[in-house]
Amino acid sequence: MKRVSEFAKAKGISRGRAYQLVRSGALHAEVLGDGSLILDDTAMAWRPRKGRPLSEAMAWHLLAALDSAEQEGLRDAERARIRRHLSEIKKAEHPAQELAEKVSARAELREFAAHLDDVVDLRADPRVLVSGVGAAGSGMVAGDIVEGYVAPNVVDSVIRDYILKERRGGNVRLRVGRAPQMGRAAVAADLADWGRVRELREADRIVRELLLEIA
Incomplete structure (x- = not known):
């Protein structure tokens, strides 16, 4: 576990840049009682991008x-x-x-909180193309997590039907975009986005x- 200032020094970036990474979700942090942030051990695997992401x-x-x-x-x-x-x-x-x-840039990631009673129905909803945690071949049991892709034209109806509350770190991770295909590569990319061991x-x-x- 490292404080943001320690992480920034180790990576050769400014503290402002480190806080920006936390806000964007690229780094996972815990908030201490005094309001300071502590980064978990997986943060040390982060490195600056070599270039812009693909279209x-x-x-x-x-x-x-x-x-x-x-x-x-x-x-x-x-x-x-x-x-x-x-x-x-x-x-x-x-x-x-x-x-x-x-x-x-394959899709926009949005995070929500859903009632646990709705998780099974949401995962089975045909509008949600399940990926990441809980997807076939992921090696991860979904539990109360729902992760998948939703087309832009139906995302609002999904949010409304399940009364999803937008919340960073919530138990629902929806990538808004039209996934032309869903294979193991996308499942792997989605898992890696969690940034956890x-x-x-x-x-x-x-x-x-x-x-x-x-x-």
Whole structure:
């Protein structure tokens, strides 16, 4: 556990930048009684991005490539970029984290709190494409967590029907966007976004398995 000032010094960034990362959800922190923040051990795995994330369309192309899905209409230059990104992911200490950073623009993440009585129904709702924690092959039991993708044109009705309250750190994580396909690569990226040890371990397992299949 580290204070924000200690983390900032270790990473060579300003305290303001560190607080910004906490507010954005990139780093997980606990609030002490005096109001100060303590970062958990997983925060030390964070590193500055090497470049901007891929566009939404290219993010899904990269995920599809990792899933070995057939893709038509890609230009030679785009295929070369995807091969380069796959090579960088393969070389990373935490390949799932590298993947998640590259595809962070795939959808907008919104967090909510839902009543525990509604969790099962929400997870089974056809408007929610389940991913991340609780998805098939994730290695994680969902419990009271619901995580998945929701199309922009139905997200408001989902929020209304289940009386979801927008809350950072809530038990419902909805990524608003049109996911063209849902494979193991997206599940791994979603798990890595949690920034916690167990989720990152399972995410790395999935990505390494996928990399072996396309080797």
